[in-house]
Amino acid sequence: MATEESEDHGHFLPAVRDWPRGYGEASWWPFVTAIGLLVVYTGASLYVIGRGTDLVSSSVGLGAFVAGWAVTILGMFGWIYQAFVVDFWDRGSHNGGASLRLGMLLFLGTDIATFGAGFAYYFFIRTGGWHTEYLPESGILTSVLVINTVLLVFSSFTIHWAEGHLQKGNHQRFVQGLLVTLLCGIVFIGGQIYEYYEFIVHEGFTLTSGVFASGFFGLTGIHGIHVSFGALLLAILLVRGLRGHYDADRHVSVTTVSWYWHFVDAIWLFLVAVVYIGSVFGTEFSPF
Amino acid sequence: MAVSPELVFSVLMGLLLLVVAGWLTRLEDWQAYTPVGGGGYGESTGHGHEEKPAGLTRWLTTVDHKDLGILYSLFGIVAFAWGGITAMLMRVELTTPGMDFLASFGGVGLYNALLTTHGITMLFLFAAPLIFGFANYMVPLLVDADDMAFPRINAIAFWILPFATILMWAGFFLPLVGIDIQAAKTSWTLYTPLSSTMQGTGVDVFLLGFHLSGFSTTMGAINFIATIVAERDSVNVPWSKLDIFSWTILTQGGLILFAFPILTAAVTMLLLDRNFGTMFFAGEGGGAMLWQHLFWFFGHPEVYILVLPPMGLVSLILPKFAGRKLFGFKFIVYSTLAIGILSFGVWAHHMFTTGMNPRLTASFMAISLAIGIPSAVKVFNWITTLWNGKLRMTAPMLFSVGFVQNFIIGGVTGVFLAAVPFDLVMQDTYYVVGHFHFIVFGAIGFALFAAMYYWFPIMTGRMYDRRLALWHFWLSIIGGNVTFIAMLILGYGGMPRRYATYLPKFMTWHAVATVGAFIMTFGVVAFVWNIWQSALYGKRVDSGDPWNLKQSDQFSNEWKWYEGKRQTMLADGGEEDADDAERNAAD
Structure with missing residues (x-):
């Protein structure tokens, strides 16, 4: 421009x-x-x-x-x-997409702060008087959690794989990689909804169930919103990819969305370690 | 869910409003009273091709950083009026110890609501948007960029603000039309459990507006950083030649990036606590302390978010009228960055009296005292810039010097407060109020006035009325010092802050403070009248260098751009004159 x-x-x-x-x-x-x-x-x-x-x-x-x-x-x-x-x-391409890439990095910086406030709450209560009766009765570590974690980590690899193929000029592989990533994201969201359903309907563990529930639903909720937004972005990439957009030199939005997706994945791993595992670690619920 | 008649009605009303809005935008005559002279020259009145639509549509659709800068500034001045009126209502009430003046309008409750909206408005709707206004207009010019990095995000960020303001002020206006929601009476710090348990949906409406306004600021910050880093013309303006105002805006952006999302997240938790039964700030959960930690982790950087760009403005303007280069430019940049980093490590000095661990309070005291060092570096650099200079006492210069004077008092009282033993005595007294008003009005406000006068010729193509500007300055500096020094004295006497009534022994100094506040108000009236009249009817600027900056070799980028623009205009056939003739005829 x-x-x-x-x-x-x-x-x-x-x-x-x-x-x-x-x-x-x-x-x-x-x-x-x-x-x-x-x-x-x-x-x-x-x-x-x-x-x-x-x-x-x-x-x-x-x-x-x-x-x-x-x-x-x-x-x-x-x-x-x-x-x-x-x-x-x-x-x-305007300045090679430098502004857009920087804009995404800055946005992710604000996101660290957003999640930071939620984690600050969780650490505050976790290091305070901690009771296991805050947790859902049947425990918080479920098979859904394992499947979701594997899916999200796997999807970080697939989007990287897709981007790599785009840079090599293989547009078809790129689109396939995006599709797999998007599907993983959608299944993850489905898994999250199922987990909420189990907790809320079968366990009676809801948003108002106490200090841990506030942190748990707050943090997983805001993360779920991020995954959903990421899935929307991936869907836009996919549609644009199918319409022939992007090549080895012009793919700023692919880069920025993949950064976003890796970021959401990293937050999830931190969340699993701190909120899921950390909440039972050292208590009688701990499987370790 | 069944479709209720109310819902249908609302949708129909919405559609009707859209139709009316659409019709209004077609009224081309709006051009006739385009605010503030239309950003210099009516771009829409015909060159070869038009870049902007005519009329109101131009202002609603603009993505031009200069137009948005003007809109931000106008919005800031409107908010300033509301913040000022609320302050004066409180000051009048405080003239006497009892509850008199406001008694028939809502008494103590109204006082508390005024207190809340005054603080929030001045910080978030006046100071920050006015800084963004100047930054919007000038930073792309100063760094030789085409526009902001994201012109449309820039426009979204602006439009969010007035909409958020509607919600933030709704508690005052909706009762007038019979919708009885209570305005928030939480004070600007929104401390829990008061804010999480206070009755009245007005608090929620206010919090929602506040939440929305945070997005505006964050988007603006991302945009400024991206503009300065990635859109800067790296040949003409390498990092080594970046001006001081852009440096402070860059640092401010970095602070906003990590501070504002914390506030937004904390407000979200507060809203959930109030409405959906979560326990983030309940006694068993995070409690009152978590709110204070989160709020001040945002709130102290917020102080520097507001004060760093004004420091940049003064560093930019002082040398221009001292005829010398800014003394120790590099050290001012380093001290800006140092303040930016340190500002995230001082938040708990707002909480010395909460019974925190004494080891923690000691370390926060140490960092808070340390932040005085880069601040003092700046002050000494400003003073040495003036030393042996050829001073020209124009309005922007007077306000810059006034800034330094006020900042010294505000800063030194702040160093006292940073010391734990002193703070334990002075916490929650008028001493604190006096201290931060010296900073917020005496420093931040003064720098913004200086910038307004300094760039007035660029933004409007006209000159302000010098006599009124001098009135504005002298009334502001005298009134400000009278009011805020009276507050410091009240604090020493033990007058607690935030109260609508007080013991009779404090009456004398409260009366002095009120007199000072009236003096300031006259100054502000002179300012607003001056800006309004001069923007519409002021004397046309007759050169691209109204401040004779070429003389001292300080003709910076924004003035170069302005001179170039004037030359283009003249070559295009002097429509200035036609425009002027039209106005004269209208008179």
């Missing part, structure tokens, strides 16, 4: 093919996205008001919450589509 005009800031045009069309520095998508978020948070507010008072029914809030997410996702989709996807092969 660095054109011969780039000396003059007034004529730099970051949004040529955008909505509204025909301008260079105008896009509705950011505004749409922000409106979506406003509706999401207003919906959440209405939900809370609905629960606390009889001014509105909290289902109105839930409806707005869901509708808001739909608008937000529409806005983000429009933004990413018109900024990066629509003329992928014509637009050339």
Whole structure:
């Protein structure tokens, strides 16, 4: 995008093919996205008001919450589509994707802090007066946990494998690798839902079951949201890959998404070690 | 779930609003009162090709860093008004010991709500957005980038802010239309168990808005770092030539990156505690201490998030009017980075009186005292920059010098508070309030005023009214010092903070503080009037170098860009004059 005009800031045009069309520095998508978020948070507010008072029914809030997410996702989709996807092969690469790669690294930095706050809570209670009655009755280490962990680690290898084949110019292997990675991610999410189901319905171990439950559902929940978001990103990569995007030289989003995926995998391993194993280590539940 | 009539109604209302909004954007006449002179020159009034749509649509759709910088600044000034009005309501109430002035409007409860919103607004909606406004406009120019690294994320980050603000202020306005939710009365620190058990959904609505606003700041920080690191023109602006303001914005970005997500996560936990029965901050769980640790692990870096860029602004502006290069440039950069790193190791100095382990308090005291060293390095560098300089006492210069004066008082009182034995006596008194107001208004506010006057010609193409700016300065520095020194004295006397009523013995100094606050208010009115009038009707700047910076060889990148832009405009056929004539006719 660095054109011969780039000396003059007034004529730099970051949004040529955008909505509204025909301008260079105008896009509705950011505004749409922000409106979506406003509706999401207003919906959440209405939900809370609905629960606390009889001014509105909290289902109105839930409806707005869901509708808001739909608008937000529409806005983000429009933004990413018109900024990066629509003329992928014509637009050339802006500073070799350096900004985008750095942007992902910085985002992952913020994510370390986000998870850090949750882990801080968990360490706080784990090192305090710790009771095994905080844990679900039949224990926290299940076969689902083992399968999920294996799947997620395996998927880190498959996305690496896919990226490697892309760099060697083998587009078909790349797409296959992405597909396998995505499937692993989806099965992982399914496993997580099954684990929650078992805990909540059969064990009565819910969000309100005490101090460990708060940390457990908080941390695995935010991780699950990250995996789901990662699966969405992988799905976008896959669709774009099937449409012929990416080659050995142009694959910034493949790189950034794979970083994200490795990061989520690493967080999971830490989580398994600290929250699952760490919660029973040294107690009568410990299998070790 | 059955589709309720309310839901259908809401959706229909939403659609209607969209239609109205769409219709409004087509009203091209909005151009006639484009705020702040339309970012310099009406880009939309015709060159060869148009880059931006006309009217309101331009402002809603813009992804241009300069437009967004102006929007951020306007938003910051609106928030400043709300923060200022709430402060004045409190100051008037505090003129007398009892509950008088606010008694018929909501009494102590209203006072507590005003206290909360004043703190939150000034820190998160005034100071931070105004810093982002200047950084948005200037950093891409200073580092010779085309735009911000992610122009659309930049726009999303801005638009989130006013929307979040609606929710954060809703507790004050919804009761006026009959929706009785209570505004948050938690103080800006939101300490549990008060904040986790306080009745009223207004607290939740506020927390949700606060949560949303955090995303805006984080997105902005990522964008600034990526812009300075990856979009910088590495030939014209290598690291060795990066200006001091961009250095501080870079450091600020690093702090935001690790501080704000902690706050967002902690607020999420608080919301879950309040609404879904989790036990993050319940007595058996993390309790009150965990909240304080998490909050101040965010909260102390937040202090430097707010003060480092203003320090950068002063370091940038002082040399321009002293006719000398910034003394010890490298040391200012190093001290900025040092403060940035140390700032994550001092949080528990807010918690000396909580009964923490004394070994911990001693180590936090040591690091807190150590952070005084890089701060003092900066002060001495500013003073030596002025030494033997050819000083030109323009409004930006006056505010920069005022910054140094206020920062010395605010900083030295802070060094005292960092010492455990002193803090044990002064914790939760007006001494603390006086200390941080010297920093937040006296330093941060002053630097932002300096930047506003310094870059006013670039952002509006016009000059501010010098006489009003001098009024603004003198009223602010006198009023500020009167108010905040009175607060320090009240603190020595033992006046606890956050109270709406007090013992009669404190009345004299409270009255002094209120008088000072009124003096400041007159200064602020002069400021807002000046900015508004000058942006619309001020004298046109007649050169690309209104500050004569070429003389001292300090004609920096943003002014070079401005001069180039002026030349392009003149070559395009002097539409300035036509624009002016139109305005004169309208008068």
